[in-house]
Structure formats: structure tokens, C-alpha cells
Amino acid sequence: MTEIELLSWARGPGLQIATIVFVAGVVIRILEILLLGRKANLAEAKGSEMSNGLRTIVTRTIPDKTTFKRSSVTIVSGYVFHIAMFIPLFFFAPHILFFKDVIGVSWPSLPGAVVDAFAVISIIAMIAVLINRLTNRVMRYLTNFEDLLVWLLTFLPLITGYFAFHRIGLTAPSLLAIHLLSVEVLLIVFPFTKLMHTFTLFLARWYNGAISGYRGVAS
Amino acid sequence: MTATIEKGINALKRQVDSSVAAFFSSCVHCGLCAEACLFYTETGDPERTPINKTEPLRRIWKSEYTLMGRVGKMFGLTKKVDDAMLAEWQELVYDSCTLCGRCSMVCPVGNDIALMIRKTREGMAAAGQAPEGLIAATGRSVTIGSPMGVKWPALRAQIRHVEEDTGLKIPVDVPDVDYMLLLSSMEIMNFPEFIEAVAKIFDKAGVTWTISSEAFEATNSGIQIGVSDIAAELVQRIVDVADKLRVKTVISPECGHAYMAIRWDGPNLVGKPFNFKVRHILEVLDDLRQQGHLKLTGKDSQKLTYHDPCQISRRGGVIDEPRNLINMFADNFVEMPDGGKMNWCCGAGGGVSANERADEIRIKVFERKKAQLDEVKPDGIISACSNCRIHLEDGLEEYNMDIPLFSLTETIAEHLADD
Numbered sequence: 001m002t003e004i005e006l007l008s009w010a011r012g013p014g015l016q017i018a019t020i021v022f023v024a025g026v027v028i029r030i031l032e033i034l035l036l037g038r039k040a041n042l043a044e045a046k047g048s049e050m051s052n053g054l055r056t057i058v059t060r061t062i063p064d065k066t067t068f069k070r071s072s073v074t075i076v077s078g079y080v081f082h083i084a085m086f087i088p089l090f091f092f093a094p095h096i097l098f099f100k101d102v103i104g105v106s107w108p109s110l111p112g113a114v115v116d117a118f119a120v121i122s123i124i125a126m127i128a129v130l131i132n133r134l135t136n137r138v139m140r141y142l143t144n145f146e147d148l149l150v151w152l153l154t155f156l157p158l159i160t161g162y163f164a165f166h167r168i169g170l171t172a173p174s175l176l177a178i179h180l181l182s183v184e185v186l187l188i189v190f191p192f193t194k195l196m197h198t199f200t201l202f203l204a205r206w207y208n209g210a211i212s213g214y215r216g217v218a219s
Numbered sequence: 220m221t222a223t224i225e226k227g228i229n230a231l232k233r234q235v236d237s238s239v240a241a242f243f244s245s246c247v248h249c250g251l252c253a254e255a256c257l258f259y260t261e262t263g264d265p266e267r268t269p270i271n272k273t274e275p276l277r278r279i280w281k282s283e284y285t286l287m288g289r290v291g292k293m294f295g296l297t298k299k300v301d302d303a304m305l306a307e308w309q310e311l312v313y314d315s316c317t318l319c320g321r322c323s324m325v326c327p328v329g330n331d332i333a334l335m336i337r338k339t340r341e342g343m344a345a346a347g348q349a350p351e352g353l354i355a356a357t358g359r360s361v362t363i364g365s366p367m368g369v370k371w372p373a374l375r376a377q378i379r380h381v382e383e384d385t386g387l388k389i390p391v392d393v394p395d396v397d398y399m400l401l402l403s404s405m406e407i408m409n410f411p412e413f414i415e416a417v418a419k420i421f422d423k424a425g426v427t428w429t430i431s432s433e434a435f436e437a438t439n440s441g442i443q444i445g446v447s448d449i450a451a452e453l454v455q456r457i458v459d460v461a462d463k464l465r466v467k468t469v470i471s472p473e474c475g476h477a478y479m480a481i482r483w484d485g486p487n488l489v490g491k492p493f494n495f496k497v498r499h500i501l502e503v504l505d506d507l508r509q510q511g512h513l514k515l516t517g518k519d520s521q522k523l524t525y526h527d528p529c530q531i532s533r534r535g536g537v538i539d540e541p542r543n544l545i546n547m548f549a550d551n552f553v554e555m556p557d558g559g560k561m562n563w564c565c566g567a568g569g570g571v572s573a574n575e576r577a578d579e580i581r582i583k584v585f586e587r588k589k590a591q592l593d594e595v596k597p598d599g600i601i602s603a604c605s606n607c608r609i610h611l612e613d614g615l616e617e618y619n620m621d622i623p624l625f626s627l628t629e630t631i632a633e634h635l636a637d638d
Contacts, residue, residue, distance in 0.1 A: 028286060033240040036284065042486035044496060046536050060329050063251075066557055067325045070254035078249065078327075138250035141265035147248050192287045196244050197328055203241035205329030211238070212323075212331075215483055216536030217560055219324055 003174045010180035018184035019102070025191025026199060033203060045214050052213020053206035059218075060205045074136065077128045084122030085154075088115045088161065112165075119162050126155050150193050156182040224302050227346025231279040231300065234338035242335060243280050245328035246270055252322040252332055257563055257587040258315040258580065269322035272311045273335040275300050275342055305348040312339055313350050314577035318443075319529035319564035333534070340445025349444050352574040357440040360453055365436045366573065367404035374402070374435055377411040387418045390429040392464070398428040398503065399466040399495075401437035401457065401481070403474035405605040413473060413605070416632030420504065423635055424512040428470075434460040437472050439480035442488075443570030451488035454481060461495050468496040470503055473626055475530030475568055475604040482535065499531060500628055501603055505540035508547065516636040518550045521598035525627075526555070526588075526611065527562035528604035541603060541627055548634040555591045563587045567610030585614035592620065603627045 001009075041049075063075055089095060093109035100106040109115075130151055133139045160182045162168075164175035190196070212219035253259040253268040265271075281288040282297040291297045320333035343349055356366035363370060378389045390396065398421070406413045414430075421428050434457045441450025461469050471478040480488075482497040498506075507513040525545060531537045538559055545552050557563060566584040571577045588611070592600070600622055602608055611624055 029244065032285060033237050033244060036235060036237040036240050038236045038238055039487065042490070042492045043483050044486075044492070056329060060327060063327070064325065064561060066561065067251060067255060070260075071251050074249055074251060136250060137263070138253040138259070138265045138268050139248065142248040142250055142268060142271065144248075194245075194247050197247050200241050200244040201328040203237075204245040207238040207241055208323060208326070208329040208331045211334065215534070217533060217538070219560075 003171060003177060007173045007177040007180070010177045010184065014181065014184050018187040022187040022190055026196070029191050029196055030199060030203075033200065038207075041214055043214075046216030047213045049210035049214050052218060053208075053210035055213070056209025056219050057202055057205045060208070073128075073132055074139070077125055077132055081122055081125035081129050084118045084125055085158065087118035088122070088158075091115060116162075116165060119158060119165070123155075123158055123162060126151070126158065130155075146193055150189070150195055153182075153186045153189055154195075157186055222345055222347030224300075224305070224346050227305060227342045227344075227348070228279060228300055230345035231276055231339070231342035232283055234276060234341050235280050235284050238331070239276070239335060239338065240280060240284060242328075242330040242332075243273075243277050246330060247328065249327060251325055251327060252330075255321045255325040256316075257319075257321075257566060257584045261584040261586045262580070267311060267315045269316070269332045269336065270326075270330070272308070272316055273332065273339050275305060275308055275312075276335060276339040279342070300342075302346065302348070305343055305346050308339075309343065309348050309350065310576075312336060312343055313353065313570060313574060314580060316569060317529065317564045317566060317571050318534075318569035320534045321529075321561065321564065324533065324561060337442075337445065341447060342445075344445040350570075350574040350576055352576065353440065353444045353570050356570075356573045357444045357446065357449060360436070360438075360440040361449060364434075364456075365404045366438055366440045367408060369404040369407050369436070371432050371435070374407050374430075375432070377407055377414060378430070381411060381415045381418060385415055385418060387422055389414065389418055390427075392432055393427070393429040394464040395466075396427040396429045396464070397467050398426060398470050399461055399464060399468070400428055400430050400435075400470045400472065400500075401477065402430070402435050402472050403438045403477055403605050404436060405438075405474065405609060406472055407435075409609065410605055410626065410629075412629050413626060416626070416629040417500070419632045419635060420507070420513070420628070423514070424507045426507070426512070429464065429466070431460045431464065437474055437477035437481065439477060439484075440570070440573070442480045442484055443476060443573065447488060450480065450484065451490075454485045454488050457481060458485075458489060458493060461493075466495055468498055468503070469493075471497060471499050473500060473603045473605050473608075473628060475528040475535070475606060478535050478537075479530040499535065499537050499540075499603075501531070501537050501540045501544065504628065504631060505543050508543060513547075513631070514636040515547045515631065515634040517548065517634055519548050519634075520550045522551045522553055522596070523549045523599050523601055523625075524553050524555050524592075524595050524597040525558065526565065526600055526602040526607060527559060528602060528607045529562070529564050529568055531603060532562060533560045541601075544627060544631060545601060548630065553595050553597060555595050557591065563591055565607045565610045565614070567606060567613075568604075572606055572610055581610065582614065582617050585610075585618065588614060589618050589620065592622065597622060599623045599625055601625045601627050601630060
């Protein structure tokens with residue numbers, strides 16, 4: 001297989017397979033959760049489930065002061081990694097073209113230099129996240145194989161994207177093919193790992209806010 | 220009813236609903252919950268991280284309710300829940316958790332971890348993996364009617380004392396009244412001043428009320444140990460009497476888990492809404508304040524702080540009421556750092572105080588409360604849970620801290636205006 005053949009497989013069938021697994025997997029996982037259902041609360045309410053649930057979806061983004069003080073490394077590295085990662089993902093011109101192809105919508109891009117800077121920041125932040133995971137006493141205790149696998153599979157698209165952007169080491173088609181394949185692997189494992197938090201955290205935060213809000217506590 | 224691992228696993232299965240599934244699906248192992256938990260912050264043991272305490276429930280969710288888990292189970296790849304595993308987790312699920320719910324407030328993905336631990340206890344108890352102290356307390360609740368073995372004659376004697384001391388009549392088994400007062404065994408045995416305080420306040424406010432000789436116990440060991448059937452039976456006893464006496468409102472006393480049991484879990488345990496309202500004593504007093512039926516005299520200039528009982532504040536929603544009441548008599552009220560819905564637990568709730576095995580760690584984790592108090596340096600601590608009160612007394616003594624403790628209801632009664 002030549003590098004051009006590899007690239008066209010990655011762009012064509014590879015991407016199709018990965019997208020189908022990703023979309024079907026995410027839908028199944030979310031249905032799997034929602035179809036379990038939940039009993040209605042029979043106690044007299046002191047507040048609203050719906051509005052407090054929606055409120056917590058937003059407010060839980062900001063940690064409380066004491067938690068921030070006690071876990072600042074985890075919180076800052078997590079924040080920086082997430083935000084810096086979303087910039088290249090959604091605002092790099094070729095990515096926007098790709099999304100336009102898939103979902104038919106496009107939006108303005110950011111200049112290459114800005115995207116590049118955020119890619120570097122997110123790569124550094126991800127390394128910090130890993131070091132924190134391996135050195136923080138609690139995280140090290142909680143960490144399992146899946147945590148490390150997911151870290152690696154999230155890191156690969158970033159680093160291969162960076163290499164492709166700067167044409168480091170290999171020819172452009174090879175670098176792009178490798179980048180695409182790394183994304184496809186990520187998409188395929190996504191629904192079956194903790195990466196699902198991307199979607200399910202909205203459900204979890206809603207339930208948390210609803211449970212507390214019903215009792216009149218803003219969580 | 221004998222406990223078996225099969226019953227335990229079935230009980231865990233019944234606990235999984237869409238909220239639990241959303242919670243487990245969202246955990247990223249960030250570890251922030253550990254720093255919210257006094258059992259971790261004061262011991263530094265990572266196995267006491269709140270989310271780790273839910274592992275038995277997580278394994279059942281994963282293997283029974285997820286596609287990957289079911290596939291994995293076919294190939295024997297899932298982690299099993301067995302007696303040995305549950306025995307190992309007992310100390311985490313019961314001794315190292317007061318169900319205070321602080322973890323549930325900080326989890327960035329929104330997991331209600333305290334609820335998940337509460338649900339895990341259902342499986343532990345059904346499998347026979349609950350601490351002996353709690354099993355015994357629960358047994359006494361079912362057979363005698365009180366976790367401390369307090370029977371009606373003991374309460375009747377206390378009522379007589381109060382009547383002699385105050386010259387007030389304590390209404391017993393009176394139908395068609397506004398309020399039926401429940402009590403915790405702890406109040407009956409250690410703090411009968413509480414009954415006296417309520418009698419004085421209600422006399423001044425001119426409300427009608429009663430104590431039932433059949434159902435006076437407010438605490439519910441069933442929800443602490445995690446046996447919903449027993450919890451429901453204990454709630455049903457109160458419901459039957461409240462219906463029979465046609466009371467408008469049942470009052471939960473100064474006890475955190477009693478309030479959770481009757482106010483928030485009660486109707487869900489017995490499977491239907493109540494015909495009466497349930498209010499915490501502080502909610503009742505704050506209503507009386509708003510209606511102008513609670514008149515106090517004299518201001519206290521000492522530096523006073525309030526210890527929020529977890530099940531009343533963070534998990535129960537009674538946060539503003541105690542502050543409104545304290546401001547009626549306190550000139551120098553100071554909040555503890557993290558006071559209110561983020562307050563740190565005293566360390567003895569959720570059945571921990573009924574579990575002798577946990578005595579050592581209970582005193583150890585009090586260091587968190589000590590740190591809070593060291594920052595405020597109050598002249599007195601007010602609270603509204605007799606279980607918190609007993610443990611705060613223990614902790615203060617253990618750490619040589621000479622700070623008096625007050626029940627909010629009793630303090631209000633002391634400040635009642637004469638006319």
C-alpha cells in the first residue's frame with residue numbers, strides 16, 4: 001500500500017467506519033442510560049428539579065474556592081488542556097472544511113499561528129495531566145488501564161496533528177494519513193470508555209442539580 | 220431473613236437507575252472528590268476517596284447495564300462482586316463515610332457520590348456485610364421501636380419531669396392538632412431539655428401539638444444501614460399514627476438523618492405521598508418567626524458560630540432558617556469557613572456513631588472540624604442535630620477545646636420574651 005492509498009483509505013472507508021461506530025456507539029450508550037428511567041420523587045418539593053438541574057449544568061463548571069485551593073494543579077491542568085484542545089479541533093481551517101463536508105455547517109477559522117500556539121499549549125498541558133495522574137496520590141490510586149489508554153489515544157491526534165502541520169519527519173500524505181488514523185481510533189474507542197463524559201456529564205450534572213434542587217439546595 | 224451474596228447483588232441491581240448510570244459513565248478519575256471528604260483529607264488514605272467507595276455498585280452497573288460490560292461478562296472479563304470483595308469494602312462504605320454529601324457538591328462531572336454510596340449500602344446490607352453496631356441498632360429499631368432501645372415508659376417519665384419543671388402540659392396522643400413532634404432517642408435520653416424548649420415555645424406561640432405514645436422515634440436506622448424495607452417499615456409507623464391523629468404537620472427534631480428519613484426519603488420508601496406535611500423543627504420555628512409568633516428578648520454578645528448538620532443543610536435544604544433564627548438573639552454571629560451548604564461534616568453521621576469499629580477514625584477526622592473552629596475561635600457553637608452534638612462534645616473534649624455547645628431550639632426557648 002502506498003502512502004497515497006493509505007491516505008485515501010483513511011479519508012474514505014476508514015473515516016466512514018469510525019464515524020458510524022462513534023455515532024452509533026454514543027447513541028446506544030446514551031439510550032442505555034436514559035432507558036433505565038428513574039422513579040418520580042413523591043416527597044413534597046421545596047424547589048424545582050428542572051431549573052436547578054439546568055442551573056447545575058452551568059454552575060458545576062466553576063469549582064468552589066476551597067476545592068480550587070486543595071486541588072489547583074488538577075483543576076488548572078484540566079482546564080488548560082480542555083480549552084487549548086478545543087481551539088485546534090474546531091478553529092483550524094482544514095478541520096472546519098472537514099466539518100462542513102460532514103455536517104454541512106461552517107464557521108470562521110483562526111489564523112494558523114494561533115491554532116499552532118494552542119496546540120502546543122494543549123500538548124504541554126496533556127503531559128502535565130499525565131504527570132499529575134502518575135504522581136498525585138489519589139489519582140495514582142484511581143488510575144487504571146483505561147485511563148492511560150484514553151490519555152494516549154487523546155494525545156496521539158494532537159501530536160500527529162502538530163507533526164502534520166509542521167511537516168516533521170515524513171512526507172505530507174503520510175503525516176496526514178497517520179493523523180487521520182489516530183483520530184479514527186479515538187472515535188472508535190470513544191463510546192466505550194470514559195471519553196463518554198463529554199456527553200454524559202450534562203446528564204450527570206442535571207441529575208445532581210435536580211436531586212439537590214428538589215430539596216431546595218443549589219448544587 | 221438471611222443475608223447472602225446473591226441477595227446483595229440483586230439489591231445492587233435494583234439500585235441502578237438512569238442517574239446512577241449517568242454518574243458512572245461520567246467519572247474521569249480526577250480525584251477531586253477525595254479533597255472534599257474529611258475521611259481522606261484527615262487520613263491521606265487514597266482508598267477512602269469517595270468514588271472508590273462505590274466500587275461494588277459500579278461493578279454491577281458495568282457488568283449488567285452496559286453493552287461492553289455484558290460482552291465482557293460473556294468472556295469472563297468483568298470484575299466480580301463477591302463476599303471477599305464486599306468484606307474489604309465494608310470499612311470504606313460504612314466506617315469511612317457519613318453520607319455528608321460534600322463530594323456530591325464538588326464532583327466536576329456532577330456525580331451525586333453520596334447517593335451512590337447510600338445505594339451501595341443496600342447491597343452491602345443485603346449481603347450481610349454491614350457493621351455489627353448498625354445491625355444491632357437496626358434490630359432494636361424494628362423490635363423495640365428505637366435504635367437505642369428507648370421505650371414509651373422512658374419517654375413518659377421524661378415528659379413528667381418536663382411537666383413538673385415547667386408547669387406546662389405536654390399533649391400526648393391528642394388528635395386534630397397542627398403539629399406532631401417526633402424525637403430522637405438521643406434527645407429523650409440525653410437532651411430532654413429539647414422537649415422542654417419546644418413546650419415553652421409552642422405555649423407562647425399558641426399552636427396545638429402532640430407527641431404520640433405509639434410513634435415518637437424519629438431516627439431511622441434503616442436508611443443508615445441501607446435496608447429500604449426496614450426504613451419503610453419505620454416510616455410507615457409514623458405515617459399510620461399521623462393519619463390516625465389527623466395532624467397537619469409532622470415535626471422532625473434536631474437530628475439530621477431523622478429529617479432525611481421522614482422528609483425526603485419517607486414518601487418514596489412507603490411508595491405514596493403523605494397526607495400531612497413534614498417540617499424540620501427549625502423550619503417550624505422560622506415560620507413562627509415570620510408570622511410574628513416567636514418573640515425573643517435580650518441579645519447575646521458572645522461570638523457564636525453555627526455548625527450545619529449535613530442532612531439538614533446540604534442534603535436537606537434547611538440553610539437560611541437557622542441563620543434567620545440565630546440573628547434574632549445573636550449580636551456577633553460568625554460563619555465558619557465553608558459554612559452553609561459546603562460545611563464540613565462533624566464526622567459521626569450516616570451510622571458512623573452507631574458503629575463502634577469506627578470510633579478511632581471518627582475522632583481522627585474531627586481534626587477537620589477543629590481546623591474550622593480554630594479559624595473562627597468562637598465563644599459558643601450552635602447546632603441542630605443531637606448526633607452532631609454528642610460527637611462535637613466528644614471531639615472538643617478529645618482535642619482539649621473548651622467551647623460550649625448549644626441546641627438552636629433550646630437557645631431560642633431561653634430567649635423567649637416573657638409576655
